[in-house]
Amino acid sequence: xxxxxxxxxxxxxxxxxxxxxxxxxxxxxxxxxxxxxxxxxxxxxxxxxxxxxxxxxxxxxxxxxxxxxxxxxxxxxxxxxxxxxxxxxxxxxxxxxxxxxxxxxxxxxxxxxxxxxxxxxxxxxxxxxxxxxxxxxxxxxxxxxxxxxxxxxxxxxxxxxxxxxxxxxxxxxxxxxxxxxxxxxxxxxxxxxxxxxxxxxxxxxxxxxxxxxxxxxxxxxxxxxxxxxxxxxxxxxxxxxxxxxxxxxxxxxxxxxxxxxxxxxxxxxxxxxxxxxxxxxxxxxxxxxxxxxxxxxxxxxxxxxxxxxxxxxxxxxxxxxxxxxx
Amino acid sequence: xxxxxxxxxxxxxxxxxxxxxxxxxxxxxxxxxxxxxxxxxxxxxxxxxxxxxxxxxxxxxxxxxxxxxxxxxxxxxxxxxxxxxxxxxxxxxxxxxxxxxxxxxxxxxxxxxxxxxxxxxxxxxxxxxxxxxxxxxxxxxxxxxxxxxxxxxxxxxxxxxxxxxxxxxxxxxxxxxxxxxxxxxxxxxxxxxxxxxxxxxxxxxxxxxxxxxxxxxxxxxxxxxxxxxxxxxxxxxxxxxxxxxxxxxxxxxxxxxxxxxxxxxxxxxxxxxxxxxxxxxxxxxxxxxxxxxxxxxxxxxxxxxxxxxxxxxxxxxxxxxxxxxxxxxxxxxxxxx
Numbered sequence: 001x002x003x004x005x006x007x008x009x010x011x012x013x014x015x016x017x018x019x020x021x022x023x024x025x026x027x028x029x030x031x032x033x034x035x036x037x038x039x040x041x042x043x044x045x046x047x048x049x050x051x052x053x054x055x056x057x058x059x060x061x062x063x064x065x066x067x068x069x070x071x072x073x074x075x076x077x078x079x080x081x082x083x084x085x086x087x088x089x090x091x092x093x094x095x096x097x098x099x100x101x102x103x104x105x106x107x108x109x110x111x112x113x114x115x116x117x118x119x120x121x122x123x124x125x126x127x128x129x130x131x132x133x134x135x136x137x138x139x140x141x142x143x144x145x146x147x148x149x150x151x152x153x154x155x156x157x158x159x160x161x162x163x164x165x166x167x168x169x170x171x172x173x174x175x176x177x178x179x180x181x182x183x184x185x186x187x188x189x190x191x192x193x194x195x196x197x198x199x200x201x202x203x204x205x206x207x208x209x210x211x212x213x214x215x216x217x218x219x220x221x222x223x224x225x226x227x228x229x230x231x232x233x234x235x236x237x238x239x240x241x242x243x244x245x246x247x248x249x250x251x252x253x254x255x256x257x258x259x260x261x262x263x264x265x266x267x268x269x270x271x272x273x274x275x276x277x278x279x280x281x282x283x284x285x286x287x288x289x290x291x292x293x294x295x296x297x298x299x300x301x302x303x304x305x306x307x308x309x310x311x312x313x314x315x316x317x318x319x320x321x322x323x324x325x326x
Numbered sequence: 327x328x329x330x331x332x333x334x335x336x337x338x339x340x341x342x343x344x345x346x347x348x349x350x351x352x353x354x355x356x357x358x359x360x361x362x363x364x365x366x367x368x369x370x371x372x373x374x375x376x377x378x379x380x381x382x383x384x385x386x387x388x389x390x391x392x393x394x395x396x397x398x399x400x401x402x403x404x405x406x407x408x409x410x411x412x413x414x415x416x417x418x419x420x421x422x423x424x425x426x427x428x429x430x431x432x433x434x435x436x437x438x439x440x441x442x443x444x445x446x447x448x449x450x451x452x453x454x455x456x457x458x459x460x461x462x463x464x465x466x467x468x469x470x471x472x473x474x475x476x477x478x479x480x481x482x483x484x485x486x487x488x489x490x491x492x493x494x495x496x497x498x499x500x501x502x503x504x505x506x507x508x509x510x511x512x513x514x515x516x517x518x519x520x521x522x523x524x525x526x527x528x529x530x531x532x533x534x535x536x537x538x539x540x541x542x543x544x545x546x547x548x549x550x551x552x553x554x555x556x557x558x559x560x561x562x563x564x565x566x567x568x569x570x571x572x573x574x575x576x577x578x579x580x581x582x583x584x585x586x587x588x589x590x591x592x593x594x595x596x597x598x599x600x601x602x603x604x605x606x607x608x609x610x611x612x613x614x615x616x617x618x619x620x621x622x623x624x625x626x627x628x629x630x631x632x633x634x635x636x637x638x639x640x641x642x643x644x645x646x647x648x649x650x651x652x653x654x655x656x657x658x659x660x661x662x663x
Contacts (some may be wrong), residue, residue, distance in 0.1 A: 114426070128397050131398065158388035159394065
């Protein structure tokens, strides 16, 4: 199969989503510093390109399951920004009425089905969604996002084996940012690449530079088409780097200084912007306009979140079951 | 159709009827399809031949993948009925059950729901030792978002399994291996039993015995023997462990003034403690004797036949418990021994 190249329109849309994720992260950190959010934050800074390039190939009907470091995956998939902000601020106007928070953001209307705080748990549930699509005879696909650390937990093995044996329309996307919590990849994992594990499940795999939008788009296209056409699952290992450590506020002392400096110097958002200009894909005015529109969306969203009231205490009894707990 | 049926037949009929009525019902688990024997204990026999391999599937020995697949499919409109071969094997899928199936509705603010029924069997008496026979229902009952159902007879098993499959929330459906072959009244296929509703399976005046699953039958047998001694026992079969039917237990205990709670699970921190505490608080000052809790000693299920026989509650233990609550001074309650 010839690798698909994104069109100009698609590239600009990938850039818009990337800029939204980047801008959202800036807001989040600003709000944390101002003491207006008091919650752990697993910043996706540095990993923006992966879901942005992939999600332009998905429809609202396609499902994703993601993890605590997954706000970029959700924004790329179309999570409404206002409701996202109300949720992270713990307000009733949030997607989950303030009951889930940043680690459990959910929005089925855009196919954002599960966000888990448990390493590896996106994968087995993604299989079930994919199985349902298969039984329905639809061409819907499911994407399971996870990190490199999750490839060492049992759910990875169980889920990949089941997806392979049942030929499920699912795409396992490992965002390999080279650290699991505070521990370097090589300390915990003997195989050189996560994608090296796919042959153990007789599953096709792609190892790709996740910070390169064109390469990432091509890899995603191949995997999504395979799933849509009934040809089963794919494991994508998308190489990237996280800029803000494991959780916001950790001191990074466990990271190699020169490695981090090199990663920051190669900031994928900055590089993407300059590549678009160099290649003549977009003008500076066009990109500036995208960035301004993203900022306007974020201004409005943060304000919406701040103005939304807190949930009623009756919410403690609601949604435990379909019927309210007495 | 005969008016008698075994537990296995009733469960099989419930699954078949549910699958025939609703094309969204899926059955899967280790060895459940016919080429693999239709379930290690035959509960799912015939289903894959009748409903086809896309709806009835044997899976790898991967409990996390099994429950994960159930959760995902249920969120997309299906009614999965995964089988976890033995209740102890839920331990390897606890993240999927407790962190996900139970909580996704709440954490999503009601946007998603997980209508799955996880079937499993358990029970001491088969020399399987410490990892194949535990009653772990208290763990699940302690988890907000789950419902826990444990029938004692074929007719209830049919109706309650149908009720679980129709229910919008995740249900833990506990079967008892020792009861699989025992016969009872055939199910009334068009008379549903709602979840959360107990039944008074024998009326009496002197003491209330509350139980569920296999031990509810031991309680009935104990009541029969005690009647010959002039003690009138009312037996309440909870049927649903969580949410449990407080009203029926309260009403019965208010009438008799004495309560014994009995289950196969270890007594400490068990379902009996919750029931005893609730009823004790409601009827403080009205009880004629302290509430007696009966359950297994605080140890893993033992192997040796001598020990295993002593471990799981039998009719005789319930008779002793009832006598203790009838004359709390003369007959020391077993829990105090």
